[in-house]
Amino acid sequence: MSDKIIVYRTFYNPIEANIIKAKLEDADIACFLTDENIATIQPLFNQAVGGVKLNVFEKDVLTIDKLLVDNELEIAEEDQAENADIITCEKCGSTNVSYGLATKNKYSWWVTILSILMTVYPFKANKCYHCYKCGHEFN
Structure with a gap:
């Protein structure tokens, strides 16, 4: 060589x-x-x-x-x-999952009501696990 x-x-x-x-x-x-x-x-x-x-x-x-x-x-x-102790998706079984802000049900009903009454942007968002393969969100 x-x-x-x-x-x-x-x-x-x-x-x-x-x-x-x-x-x-x-x-x-x-x-x-x-x-x-x-x-x-x-x-x-x-x-x-x-x-x-x-x-x-x-x-x-x-x-x-x-x-x-x-x-x-x-x-x-x-x-x-x-x-x-890897988290897997409940729906498809994928391990491509992370924990963060929810994308579907981002705000709970009480945050939405308070935000409307105070005319401010919602201040507390829900967090959950999100599967990047199928898009399913779970806690």
Whole structure:
């Protein structure tokens, strides 16, 4: 193999790219990031430039693969322990769910009445879980 520099992986999250870069540098593997400044200073341009690119020597690819696979297995085990209490949608079973302001029944009846009487914008909104796959909202 030659000393050719290649793009090993592309990241759309500069923090993740720096974490992987730090792991490689700890293992004494030469690497550098390109387009990192664009991704951190102007995040909207990140996709246009193709993300943050991790550049390595072609001769180090097999070593990097082995190193990162070992680390990813450890991370996957930690994620399984953390994800034991994941909220799933009652309707479709999706895990693409988050907690936040309601979109359908945003205000309760008493907030609406008080807002009309005081001629102000409603001051308290309901919160619930929202499924991004089917749009179902639940508590």
